[in-house]
Amino acid sequence: MKQITAEIIAIGDELLYGQIMDTNSYWISKKLDQIGVRVVRKTTVGDNEQDILHAFNSAQNRANIILITGGLGPTKDDLTKPLMAKFFDCTIAPFSEAIADVKTFFEKRGRELTPLNKLQGHLPSKCHYVKNERGTAPGMWFEENNCVWMSMPGVPHEMQYLMENFVLPKIKSIYTLPVIYHKVIKTAGIGESWLADMIAEWEDQLPEHIKLAYLPSLGEVKLRLTAFGDDITHLQDEVNDQIEKVKPLIKNYIYGYDQESIAEAIGKMLKVTGKTVAIAESCTGGYISHLVTAIPGSSNYFNGAMIPYHNQFKTDLLGVKEETLSTYGAVSENTVIEMASMVREKFKADFGLASSGIAGPGGGSPEKPVGTVWIAVADQSGVKTKKLQLAHDRSLNIQYSALAVLNLLRKVNKNQND
């Protein structure tokens, strides 16, 4: 089977001058990898005619598929559209469907169409217009010079919309792609090297055509199994058999599979058991609630939250005893126990979650340095707590603590049901 190859071209001075990190090329290459397309090169060029044309020209000698991001807005520094017309030797013409879509996009938002925006519906005549539901810069698909080409805006969520809804399905329909099956096991609460030790024997017995990769990220380690072959059902069966073998070795750490986040896993769990949750956040400042409510349907199990950032409100509004705060301090086991219990009561929930800590960079002391965080989960039988000792980065401390609270909830709930 012929290997189908792709090249990704990102356009924009801001990418060359270090003003924006190109996360698009990374995202695209991950998606292409999943469907069995091999990315052979990524190129970033500036808003410069000669460089852009050179990139188009050399890409078509290397790859079957050329995906282009950026340089598509309504303003003058955006060159992609005129240069694609030049490169494919065609004019820029009004596309009535594209103009109508831009118009509707503005109407829906109660705003008037400017002449500049109307021009966003004018496209290279050789392109197939692809509607961008998330913005006014259109997608443009070309089949020229023995390659397929797609030009997309550089705004990540617009590009992602076009990739998911048009480009990936289209590529799958055009090419015969090798069969690759990925399955990701998601674990939390254990480091990469410990995990590797626990599953070393299992890893050694994996067949040649099933590869294992460790993908560590904040507070979790993903295990990705990738199987190559030509029959998807067979690959799925093989991978699932391997997962059944590894599960008993690490079952306390697995919270989900594939794209599932820990908040989704918890949502699923709460829906099944019909239970509800409420959260009292101090150092995490709303981030736990955000993770929970980012999941569609979370109103079924999330009753609400309180963020009493100052001690006064921990007492006045949440009901933590003044004595507890003055004796043990806000960052203490006693305080998070009361926070979790009180928020559970106030919001009439089955589970009460709490966090209190020193996120940094200020506020540390010798006894409680920056990165000291107490977390708690209360249910009808009592309160489970945990102390975290994290590092000096405020943002990472907030994220890690929030994930740790959710993981503690997962374990408490699991023990109830085991």
Added chain:
Amino acid sequence: MKQITAEIIAIGDELLYGQIMDTNSYWISKKLDQIGVRVVRKTTVGDNEQDILHAFNSAQNRANIILITGGLGPTKDDLTKPLMAKFFDCTIAPFSEAIADVKTFFEKRGRELTPLNKLQGHLPSKCHYVKNERGTAPGMWFEENNCVWMSMPGVPHEMQYLMENFVLPKIKSIYTLPVIYHKVIKTAGIGESWLADMIAEWEDQLPEHIKLAYLPSLGEVKLRLTAFGDDITHLQDEVNDQIEKVKPLIKNYIYGYDQESIAEAIGKMLKVTGKTVAIAESCTGGYISHLVTAIPGSSNYFNGAMIPYHNQFKTDLLGVKEETLSTYGAVSENTVIEMASMVREKFKADFGLASSGIAGPGGGSPEKPVGTVWIAVADQSGVKTKKLQLAHDRSLNIQYSALAVLNLLRKVNKNQND
């Protein structure tokens, strides 16, 4: 003055297959930009002889400086070293200093030198060896084919060490560099094309050596001014003069400059005025509070928040009237007015912020479709509200609404002080 140009080449299959995000090229381009070197291209290629040699060959026709990361470890898939020797037509030879450094590196860590690691001290004979204090893969500097070349390991902190301690000072000593000055104006609450219309005349009168770029992202548009010249103070003055000219045209939309986020801008503003804020979140589910508390020092002005996700708690805990909810519904101007006023009172804050809407994907109705969001900001003089009509993506609706609330707070506070 001749513009000095650079090209960045990142090597590694893992970068093409979406397993690792290439943060190195971004970091390097930012550093080069600061010293006035113009990056003209970034290229990522896999562990493949032909592709790597092609990248070397075409880079030397475009740039003065070629910076290469990756492909330098001790294992066989690392090709950079043999290919640099091949490309510059020299042998690989033992460098006694490099071998000694590898040996010391291992000794210091109480580990024995493997034969594989000893080979890390064998380098292309034409290179100038550069010691890597943070690892065993050496830096290699070449002056060949009218270019300077530096090969560095792909591990970010090792690459950064070599850049800071050797590459950047070396480049500054070799070349006479132009001076570049960037300044970014950050705007919120207006689209790219409206902004472009408002400042068209100003844009047209910009001198040739000051370039303007529009950088749109969710809920905001950045305007980047880049000035080229040879005197930094003069450029700063010129750019500041231009900013003073454009300010009156768009002053209601500017919230900050350079890296400042809207939450930081608000933090600064609240610190200056000594005012405090409290937040009642419904559809944003904690995300506004997260944005505010992500900023170090936010405990100075953030009193706390409540997230009464269910109507029952909007009444019981926050004090919204039952009648308001039953007459107008939770997603209504009346409800957000009460939410903002009540949370301001409960948390004894100067400003009370509120959001209530249908984030989706479920919960919409013909009168209140998914994406309908009411936001409010209360202060001692009353409550300002705004209705947003957003789209169908839950995550974007949450993010956009949160930014809109913060922007409304910015405007309310600005009007107080104008």
